[in-house]
Amino acid sequence: SISLLFQKGTIGSMTLDHRILMGAMHLGIEGDRNQLNQLKAFYIERVKGGAALIITGGVAVLPEGGGDHMFCLTEQDHRDQLKELAEAVHQSGGKIALQLQHQGRYAKSSETGLEPVAPSPIISRITKETPVELSVKGIEKVRDAFIEGAIFAKSAGFDAIEIMGSEGYLLNQFLSPVTNRRTDEYGGDLNKRMKFPLDIAAGIRDQAGGDYPVIYRISGDDYMEGSTTREETIEFARRLADLGVDALNVGVGWHESRIPTVAATVPAGAFAYVVSDIRRAVDVPVIGANRIHTPEVAENMLKQELMDFVAPARPWLADASFALKAQKGDREGLNLCISCNQVCLDHTLGNPLLPVGCLVNPRTGHEWEWKIKEKEKSRHRQERYIAVVGGGIAGLAAAKAAAEQGHHVALFEAREQLGGHFLLASQIPGKDKFLETIRFYKISLDRLNVTIKRSAKPAVEELKAFDKVIIATGVKPYIPKQIKGANLPHVATYSDVLSGKVALGKKIAIVGGGGIGCDLASLIAQANDIPADVKSFFGEYGVKIDFPHHKDVTIISRSKRIAKGVGPTTRWVLLSELRRLGVHILKGFECREISQDGVWVRNDEEERFLKADQVIICAGQTADKALYDHLKGQVPVEVIGGSLDARNLNAARAIRQAYDLFYGC
């Protein structure tokens, strides 16, 4: 049971109702006055959803440390907006902390119009830019901007501030020997490398008032070769606590580090030990964040005394009532983050012009417009009978949206199980959480009294009885016509494999190097993995176990770039997994013909034969819209999801389309 999470807690002079905070998230709409209502609506829904404290996305203390769609404290209008935001949160009964940030060498000149600055001129892998080395005067200017930022936060009514000192941003850059090669008083041994962040923390402590709550977001481990050591991190944490910082929020990894921290394959609570290492060393409360995505995991963190507070971020995008539902014990009704990153971090880090949303929760980022539409709709609400055909994620979402709008809904699914492609994909390593989304939609439909008909293929006559029919019949695997031999018995589609229709061979050729082909390759090649507990058992006795692969998997990709459509936060993790599992990749080759014992492939220069006892086609999909074509003109009908557009299967788009039908935004 969940009980520890709902004990009161304190951070300095601030008392919090419980232990679940909302970690800082940049939404990509900050600073734009036209978006202020949306930003307020986003935060207010999370206050109402039970967040004990909201930490804002990073607010730049100086323009060169900011970026597109970020608040910057040198703009008077941004200050005014921040003040309004704090007031809005307070009016709805919440608490809010302002995060002070400077991106240093992660800032992009294309966004700021200014040269990025850093402790030393070391090129950033993220921006490909070499920052300008800060002068001592420059350092003092940044220090003063942080201090002044805290004073502003207090005067604007924020309940606390958080100093952003992790994830490889400016303060973290000063601490780390990887990015700080200075030879003056701000670089060299630990004392000198700590000077800048400690000066900032001390200045804030000194000038913002002795009891103004100050949180420092410290990097528990940079996961960068040659960076701050564990002992140094602990020493730094002690010094921060000694000079009066009220809590430490422990982040892990830099944006350029090559240890996944946000990928779906990272085990739950994986970084809790980094947090607890710091907790043991200090006597101020310690907050942990990464990969704490369910109330059970969070409760367990507290039970094991690994941390004092949790500050999940993405789980609040997936469900605005994360804490409230946990408190009510409504675990079933909780929409969980599936760590796909597709509509959140891939937007923030991949395309900052795209605002943050959430794949599993289409309301996120649209709270304001939805609220307005809901009001409008409720004025001329009309109950109708809606049939949804197809129980994949698009159909489930359409049924939920329709029922939420007060319609009578029947959902027809041809198979026994709901979930469609989402269910198939749940077998891919790291995608087991997709089952949680299917569970959430099923529960929601039950609660909304949607009639669910499984193994059902409704006849046209039956559908004619409804006021509207939504077709969400999804997709079928596409088999390129030009491939000879595609009908041989050892050729299967990804859907055959994932639905368990075919037994796998030993030497497997996967035709198609897109996201699905790569995912499938990683799933099949996992059979080559020796389970971790077996490995560690033999490891204890010094026995090396390393057996040759028994599944030999080759991906044949027409493009020179595989997994093209996979987002930036996930693609590199998938590629390194394929490497680790020994998957062969043939780039720039087209499959020409499949024979009894292999595959003929070619590019502009050569033709090759690849031995294979099984060929799996992952060459995309075609829309399954026969029913839609048939119904058109006979009944009012709409088509959504893969059955509308089969290119680049996109669950986020499918869910949005489903909601757009009934929320009209």
Ligand code: SF4
């Ligand atoms: Fe989680 Fe994906 Fe939603 Fe991001 S988009 S919050 S990772 S479910």
